[in-house]
Amino acid sequence: MNREEIIANNRTYWNDHADLWFGTTALPVYGVRFPTEDDLHLFGDIADKRMLEICCGSGHSLKYNADRGAGELWGVDLSQKQLDNAAELLKENGYSANLICAKMEDELNVPREYFDYVYSIYGIGWTTDLQGTFDKIAGYLKKDGIFIFSWHHTLNYCIAWSCEERKDVTDGNKFVLTKSYYDETYFKMPVHDSEIILCNRKISTYINALAKAGFMVEQLVEETDRDSLNAVGDIDIKTQKAKMMPISFCIKARKI
Numbered sequence: 001m002n003r004e005e006i007i008a009n010n011r012t013y014w015n016d017h018a019d020l021w022f023g024t025t026a027l028p029v030y031g032v033r034f035p036t037e038d039d040l041h042l043f044g045d046i047a048d049k050r051m052l053e054i055c056c057g058s059g060h061s062l063k064y065n066a067d068r069g070a071g072e073l074w075g076v077d078l079s080q081k082q083l084d085n086a087a088e089l090l091k092e093n094g095y096s097a098n099l100i101c102a103k104m105e106d107e108l109n110v111p112r113e114y115f116d117y118v119y120s121i122y123g124i125g126w127t128t129d130l131q132g133t134f135d136k137i138a139g140y141l142k143k144d145g146i147f148i149f150s151w152h153h154t155l156n157y158c159i160a161w162s163c164e165e166r167k168d169v170t171d172g173n174k175f176v177l178t179k180s181y182y183d184e185t186y187f188k189m190p191v192h193d194s195e196i197i198l199c200n201r202k203i204s205t206y207i208n209a210l211a212k213a214g215f216m217v218e219q220l221v222e223e224t225d226r227d228s229l230n231a232v233g234d235i236d237i238k239t240q241k242a243k244m245m246p247i248s249f250c251i252k253a254r255k256i
Helices: 003-021 060-067 080-092 130-140 203-212 226-230 237-242
Strands: 050-054 072-077 098-101 115-121 141-152 159-163 173-177 186-191 194-199 215-221 248-255
Touching: 003 080, 003 186, 003 194, 050 060, 050 130, 060 072, 060 080, 072 080, 080 098, 115 130, 130 141, 130 203, 159 237, 203 215, 203 248, 226 237
Parallel strands: 050 072, 050 115, 072 098, 115 141
Antiparallel strands: 141 248, 159 173, 186 194, 215 248
């Protein structure tokens, strides 16, 4: 599949299934089994700041920042259905935002060198042009502006749960490496009654693309939340996995 076919496929998925993800993985939540903004304080004081969200989804992160006094809100998403949900949520709570239906890979119709923050909560990994997307985001930010994004940790798609029935092994349940960490080819993943198409990029790929776009990484977080780490007894498989490795990661970078 070429880029446009991948984008079209993923847009169709989100237009058809947006309601199923309403309010999911939005600030203060950064990701699965991951510390929240209440723990990390990556944004700091955002009072009166101009903020642009890439892949704004149902608008819950926009509302979170509005509740904290953000001065100006902009949101971009591939799915019009997601934007419709966001507009309704914000209106119900007395807020408004400049919402744009567009691909993050394209040059967006937003002011350049204007924003104090650009952020994306579990959205940036959908891009089919990582370097181009980072280059464009750098253009939207003021000098010293902050870019924060979270996504699935690369290891999450490389390691899976295996249940073996072997007489010579007392406990046959274990995690196994099922995919190369270095494999950055696109793959299809069944979700609900459809499928999405993703690329599992190395952490270094994100870091190097940021550097090339003119960012300095201030913080890379690849942790598991305390509740998961402290869980004991009969815990679910995802929590068992999170106790051994990060499921999500988050990067805070500054435009230099």
